[in-house]
Every structure is written in structure tokens, then in C-alpha cells.
Amino acid sequence: MMIISREFVDGSQLILTIDRRQWKNHHIFVMATIYKKRALAIYWQVLLQKGSTNLAEQKALIQPVLR
Numbered sequence: 001m002m003i004i005s006r007e008f009v010d011g012s013q014l015i016l017t018i019d020r021r022q023w024k025n026h027h028i029f030v031m032a033t034i035y036k037k038r039a040l041a042i043y044w045q046v047l048l049q050k051g052s053t054n055l056a057e058q059k060a061l062i063q064p065v066l067r
Contacts, residue, residue: 014033016033017032018030018032020047020053027047027049029044029045030044031065
């Protein structure tokens with residue numbers, strides 16, 4: 001979070017991305033910000049379910065980051 005607070009000032013654009021990945025038997029929801037052409041993970045959560053998430057689940061996963 002230090003990069004975000006140091007590099008992004010009020011009024012600047014912050015790009016957030018979301019992704020769902022499978023790693024071995026784990027399903028992981030990742031939220032990242034784009035910084036100098038790289039995605040930096042800023043939040044992730046291991047999902048208990050297999051398969052896709054719906055919009056309501058995605059909104060719930062994003063809420064902690066938007067606060």
C-alpha cells in the first residue's frame with residue numbers, strides 16, 4: 001500500500017483489475033493495481049467454491065479494497 005499512497009495522489013487515475021485463478025486445488029480471487037505496466041496484487045482471497053463467481057460475489061470480494 002505504500003506504493004499506492006506514494007505514487008497516486010488525489011485526482012490521479014488508479015486502475016484496478018480482478019482475476020480468479022486456480023493454483024493446484026485452490027481457487028483464488030485476486031485484485032491488483034497496474035503500476036508501471038505491471039500488475040501488483042493488493043488483495044486476494046481463497047475461494048471455497050469451484051467455478052466462476054457471480055456479480056454479487058465479486059462485489060462482496062471487492063468491498064474491502066474500495067474502503
